[in-house]
Amino acid sequence: MLAEIREQPAAIRRLLEHEDAVREVAARLTWSPPPVVRMVAHGTSDNAATYGVYAFGLLPGWTALRDSISLTVYYDAEIDIAGQPVIGLSQSGVTPDVVRYVERARSRGAVTIAITNDETSPLAEVAELVLPLEAGPERAVAATKTYVSSLAALALLAGHAAGRGAEIADGLRATADLVQQTIEDLEAIVARMAPSFAILGRMFVIGRGTELATAREIALKLQETCRVAAEALSATDLSHGPVAAVDPLFPVWAIATEDANLPAVVDSARRAHEAGATLIASGSAAARIEGAAFRLPTPPAPSTLLAPLVSVVPGQLFARALAIAKGYDPDSPQHLSKVTRVL
C-alpha cells in the first residue's frame, strides 16, 4: 500500500501521456444541449464518481450523476438514455453489476466509456470507448493510486469537454509534484500520530464540495484497513442529525480546503468540537479548523477542482499507519480480496 501511495505522482504523469485518448472521448460527448453524464461504480471508484459530478459541473457545466445500478439493472426502469454518455469506473474492470449496467446502456444507444486500469477487462470489452488509467498493477487491496488516476482522468475529460484541456493538463502536472511533496512532508508525521488512535472504533469524516469525494475515500480507507466505523458526511449533513452521536471517543476528521465551501466545513467542525469531538484537520486550510487536536496540512492545489488529488494523501497515509498501529496488515485486510465479484 505504501509503495502504491508513493507511486501516485508517477501515475498522474503517466495518465497525461495518454491525453490524446481523453481528447478523442471528449470530442464524442460535446454537443448541444449538453449531455447528462451517468457514472456507475462501487467502492473507491464510486468515490471517484463523486468527484466526477464536480468535474463535469465546474468545467463544461454539465449535469453528471452517480446513477443507481439497481434502478435499471435490477428493476429494469425504462429511462431513455439513447445518445447520452455513460461512464463505468472499475480499477479491475470486473465489477459484475457495473459491467452489466454498461452493457445494457450500450444496447440502448448510450455512448459508453470505461475508465479502468485493465484494458483487457470485461468492462473495457463491453464499453464502446476506453480511458485506460495505465497506473500499473495495483496489489494492495485498498486502492490508492488508481483513485488519484481516476480523478485525473475525470478532470482531464471534463477539461477537454470544456475546451480547457491544456489548462487542466498543466494543472495536473503541477498537482503530481504537490502529491509527491505531500507524501514526503507527511509520511513521518502520520506514523508518529497514528498510535494515539490505536483504540479508534468510529469516526466521521467531513468535507464539502469537491472534497466530499475525499471524505468518502478517507472513510473507506479507514474501514478497509483499520476496521473503523468511519462515515463520510458532507459538512452540512453532520449538523443535520449525526452530530448527536459524537463524543471524545468519536472523533471528527475535517477536510479543509481554501474555497467557497470552507465556511461550511469550519462551522460544522466547530459544532462537532463543541459537542466534545476530538478534531483532526487536514487540507490546505487545516489551520482554519479551530480546536483541532491534530493537523495534517497540505500545499494549496492549482484549483478547487484539483485539490482532492492532494487532499486524499494524508488520509491514505494515516489509514496505513493506523492499520500498523492496530497490528493489522494494511496490504491485506480481512474479508476482502482485490477483485470484488459480488452481485
Place this chain on the structure above:
Amino acid sequence: MLAEIREQPAAIRRLLEHEDAVREVAARLTWSPPPVVRMVAHGTSDNAATYGVYAFGLLPGWTALRDSISLTVYYDAEIDIAGQPVIGLSQSGVTPDVVRYVERARSRGAVTIAITNDETSPLAEVAELVLPLEAGPERAVAATKTYVSSLAALALLAGHAAGRGAEIADGLRATADLVQQTIEDLEAIVARMAPSFAILGRMFVIGRGTELATAREIALKLQETCRVAAEALSATDLSHGPVAAVDPLFPVWAIATEDANLPAVVDSARRAHEAGATLIASGSAAARIEGAAFRLPTPPAPSTLLAPLVSVVPGQLFARALAIAKGYDPDSPQHLSKVTRVL
C-alpha cells in the same frame, strides 16, 4: 417520537386528501423529452430524496437526482436548468442552503417545487409551487411522520406524472393500513429486543433499490437518538470494502424486501455473517436472511415502490426503544434542535 410514529398512517391518509395539488404540479412537469428532476435536501428529507430517484425512475421513467447544493450555491457552477423541475424538501422549510438553492434555481428559470410541512416557511415562499405535507406539527427532533409523508408525496407526484395517479393513491391507502398494522405488531417486540443492544456503538444498515432510502433513514434515526455510529450502505457497497470492519460487536441490519434486488441483499448479509457480524433482518423478506439473530418482519406492500413506507417502521421503533434502553431521551437528542439552521 412514539406518538408521531403512531400518527404515520393518519399522515399518509391526510396527504391523500390533497391529491389535487399533487395532480396540478405533475401536470406542470409532463413534457417531451422527459425532464431531469433535481432534488435538494438534508438529513431525513435527503433520505426521502433518495427514494424520489426510484419513484421518478420507476413510474414516469424520468432521470431524477439528488443535486449537489455546494456545486451551484457555493461554487456557482453554470449548469443550465431553465425549464427543468427542482424540488426542495424540508420539513421545517427553513434549511438555509436548500432555500438558497431553490431561490437561485427559480431565478434561472427552473420549475421550483417545495415539499414541506410548513406552507408559510421560507422554502414555500421562494418556490413557485408547494406540495404541503399537512402531517401536523412534528415535535420530536428525530423526524418520523414527515418522512413517510414525504415518500407518499413523491410517490403520488411521480404516479400522476406517469398517468398512474389513481393506482398509486389506492396503493398509498392500503399502505397506510399496513403501516398501522406494523406499528401494532412490532411495538412490543422491539421494546423487548432493544436492551440486548444497549452497548451498541456501531452498525451498518444495508438495503438496495428502493430500500436504500430506508437503510439511510434507519441509520440516521440510530445516530440521532442512540448516538450509534450507524452507516447506511447499499448491500453491494458493503462488500466493496466496509465488510472488512465488521465483527460480532459491529452488527449489520439488513432490510430485506421481496423484489428484484433481494438476492444482492441476501448475498451481502451472508458475507457479513461469515465475517462474524450479528445480523438483524427486517422487511417483508426478513425470513430470507440466513443466520439473523433478530428478525422484525413487516407485511408485504402493494408494490416495490411503496414498500419503504412500511419498511422504515421497525427502524423507527427500534431507534426509540434503544434510546430508552441506553438511558437517553428519544424526543430530545443532545446537540440537536428541531430546526437546523447551519450553513
